[in-house]
Amino acid sequence: MKRTDHGLTWLPFLPQPPVHTLKTPRDMARAELDQARELLSGRQVDIDVNPDLGDGFTLTQDGAIVHLCGGESGVLYGAYRLLMALKARQELPLGSHAPYYALRMLNCWDNAEGTIERGYSGRSLFFEDGHLDYDPVRMRQLGRMLASVGINVLCINNVNVHNPAHKLIEEEWLPQLSDLASIFRPFGVRMMLSIDYAHPLRHGLDTADPLDARVAAWWQERADIVYRYVPDLAGFLVKADSEHRPGPFTYGRTHADGANMLARALAPHGGRLIWRCFVYNCLQDWRDTVTDRPMAAYQHYAHLDGQFEDNVILQIKNGPFDFQVREPVSPLFYAMPKTNLALEVQLAQEYTGQQIDIYAMGPMWKEIFDDLPPQRVMAMAAVSNLGRDANYTGHPFAAVNLFAYGMTAWDPSTDPAALIRLWCRLTYDLEQAQEGALHALLMGSRRVYEKYTAPLGLCWMVNPHGHYGPSPSGYEYALWGTYHKANRDAVGVDRTEKNGTGMTRQYPEPLRSLYENLDTCPDLLKLFFHRLRYDYVMADGRTLIQRIYDDHFEGYDETEALAQTLRALDLPSPDREVALERMDLQLKNAREWRDVTNTFFYRLSGAKDAKGRRIYD
């Protein structure tokens, strides 16, 4: 068994139709269904477009005739759902379907020079050498991949807008951007652009003060021009006053001032202004015990609730730190009932194995939504894990995260286990036992990774900058506000209201008490909220130090089991070879994490492993 086209990820069963002449999603839907006759095996699909239905669709069956009624993009989503169900030998998805979130966004952190910040799948699909530079064939593959799982907004450039990416909204680059938007349009994918808040300073203005009328006028004119080239642009994405990015703070203004000014420029065109809340002091002194970085987003934004324009969306990372393996939900989600919020997750495996280690995220998002009712947010965004690699995601299994993300943003209540199974079926169509094994491997992968890396919610024990591999003290004396303060007796930062930084106060009940109280705080988050002595006895009778040792030994052993499973899988080439090669690295990585972490805590605590396993001096 051999895959011939690795650009198709989970759609290898569906030959790419001759799509380059198609202009609309409805045409695309027809073309996809036309060429899938074999899959339809005698069924006829009638398409009926009702623009009012937007992204939604209804599927009904009448003998051999299937009726697909939907909005302009809805019929395309319906077509893909139908075909995927057929391929997966599932029941037809009859009934009415509409996405939970209107905006299902993918944020690419691609730089104009062709690199990708935190990219692990090769160079940019969109840029090279300071220019827009893309392969139209791959752009259509990409549009199709996104549409097949319902993603409808694509931001192609990094939120850190490095020169010359600001030119994306200038006349020099706009014609080419317009061409690119035309490629994605038949897939129902609208473009979005990250902008540089200080852009006006490049054009003769001496300020970017959001309350300065000249600045507002400049952005209004700029938006008018951009929309002339890309009339359906979804909007702008902004990272301001964070990690050395410019922003309204420079001018003594609030982020509401900054976001609203930009939002008003977009409003006449129906555009949205997405404002990222990843704002904190990245020049903290490690001696400072008052400032507590995970409290920063709440401190910056909660008091601004109700002050934002209707077309502003605040985009908040799922956790209060930064895409760590395990964090509680960001408390900011509970604090802004009068503000449009988007939940941001990261498909790029920055802290989660860098597309070397296997890490399926669906179960993790399920945990997020368990704590965060979906109605608290109105959109979802994901940092992309795509790049120019032949298979788009580096590790072939990393595609499961893009797949599951799209489906989750469409319906957050979907069971991640079902999504992962569907991805397995579509991608590899293995015989039953093998599919079960692959499914179990993916379902367990996050917990395995967590076990050999981050103990019980303790974050940031990673190599600085690169963020791959263990470095228990790598960030301990750094400027980033990410400390664990491990000493010979205890580890962790006390974030309770009673004795600590008071972060638990940022949560509403019942979460506040849940986290505040050591007994009720979930084991896997104990070291996020509490400072514990190594001899602290957990509910299961184990000491903290023994639990750390156990997790790390088990994490490595379970990785070996994953490797065994993987070797037995009949995957197509080259996925099998790529996955096995990376598994060798994951094993090496897991061993290093295990030994470095255990040794680090052993040297501090002096506690022997109760089971007598080897911990290096």
Next chain:
Amino acid sequence: MKRTDHGLTWLPFLPQPPVHTLKTPRDMARAELDQARELLSGRQVDIDVNPDLGDGFTLTQDGAIVHLCGGESGVLYGAYRLLMALKARQELPLGSHAPYYALRMLNCWDNAEGTIERGYSGRSLFFEDGHLDYDPVRMRQLGRMLASVGINVLCINNVNVHNPAHKLIEEEWLPQLSDLASIFRPFGVRMMLSIDYAHPLRHGLDTADPLDARVAAWWQERADIVYRYVPDLAGFLVKADSEHRPGPFTYGRTHADGANMLARALAPHGGRLIWRCFVYNCLQDWRDTVTDRPMAAYQHYAHLDGQFEDNVILQIKNGPFDFQVREPVSPLFYAMPKTNLALEVQLAQEYTGQQIDIYAMGPMWKEIFDDLPPQRVMAMAAVSNLGRDANYTGHPFAAVNLFAYGMTAWDPSTDPAALIRLWCRLTYDLEQAQEGALHALLMGSRRVYEKYTAPLGLCWMVNPHGHYGPSPSGYEYALWGTYHKANRDAVGVDRTEKNGTGMTRQYPEPLRSLYENLDTCPDLLKLFFHRLRYDYVMADGRTLIQRIYDDHFEGYDETEALAQTLRALDLPSPDREVALERMDLQLKNAREWRDVTNTFFYRLSGAKDAKGRRIYD
């Protein structure tokens, strides 16, 4: 007071003569003396060249007539010594003078692209953008600076020969190299080149095996060609089989095989082959407690004693690790009585403050020679601290190290205090109390730096890669073989014969017993050779942990005193501004070292400071 030409470092009193027409050192000597009539104040200097005297010279005085008799370069050295003595208001250096070492070498780690590895004074003086690219005026200033302190060999390219620096020995670059050599020749400075051991592979050979006749023939031909362009080339410098450099190990040959093959190619031209002994396993597993990196050079080379050609010189770093703040002398110096050895020191302040922190090295070299009788080596080499900065060394005081190095390589018995005083006098000519203050500041600078950084011979507590700033565990789980294994009870690697890695066995008596025995091992090297409990009581009654705390608090306090001294000095502009600016950084750096190191050991040991000073949790 203002310096007008900062290209002159310690020779500001001596206007550059119109030297570009001069072809020989004897002409240069005449020109320098001619234009220094004011300094000579009526004295007449007769020059008598006797080529047999080489670098040596004799100065006699007969009334107002001074006789300078010397070899071709000797008369130039004599002229500078005479003029410097006059400027410094010292007695004339009457009598016979000859250098202790025939080769007094400066090794620049400049890359063809224009960067300098471990360079802290701007970009390369010799290269830019993949080409030789130099300013002839600065080259003459440089030649003069070197000649004035007796340095007579200049290797312009990095021992890590990155593409395209190998072209230095190819016809494309040789004409320009020949021009450069002509600029340095009148200063008695001969060029040397770092070569790439695997160079033949670039020219159609499928091997660089030193015992393959084709390889030997290739190098012979290459040497013949190079010497056609630069007939007085001092030789080749080689870093092989180290830190990913190619070498004879690839072919199962010894370093004697490799060095001798190259040496035979140089011998007909009178060239030397300098072979660096900085060879160790840079991919060590931190779990491996048998391999002990500082033992590596001895293990690689000691058994080869007597196997090298006469024109091979093994160049050995002063310490067994790598230019740390304090190390014992490398044991290899005592192990090769039948081999030509060169002592390598590092002026570039890689681990010693990066030309931000003040660090005068003379007193450190004195300690080396106290343990290592000068006759054990036959040459000296120093890694350059020069760059394209206006003042050549970044920090104006860093020039003292180049000055003192040249004078020390000429006469290792020279008192470093006298050299530093002479440098102060020549460079600034301050009034007496100020000169005394500057002199004391420089003399004490190394010990101050040591106090706030490396405790008692414990090396490598620096930020990885950059090597500036504290990171107590930065190298603890890395591949570089540099571990301290600090735990809650103790710190350090036991290198004794009795209980440890056995490194002390590499030393002859009495050093072997001195280091082996904890009671006799010097305090400042105790943690280099021994693993000690924090409660170990030193000779002065203090515990180890208290000694670490005391040193770090004192180191910072003494840095503040240095800053006070510096602010009161009447230095010329811009040296004053540059020095004060860098002192602000040094203070910040010293505070960070103090607090991070103390906190690191406090968290491990739990020991309070006996004097109640602030140690952060």
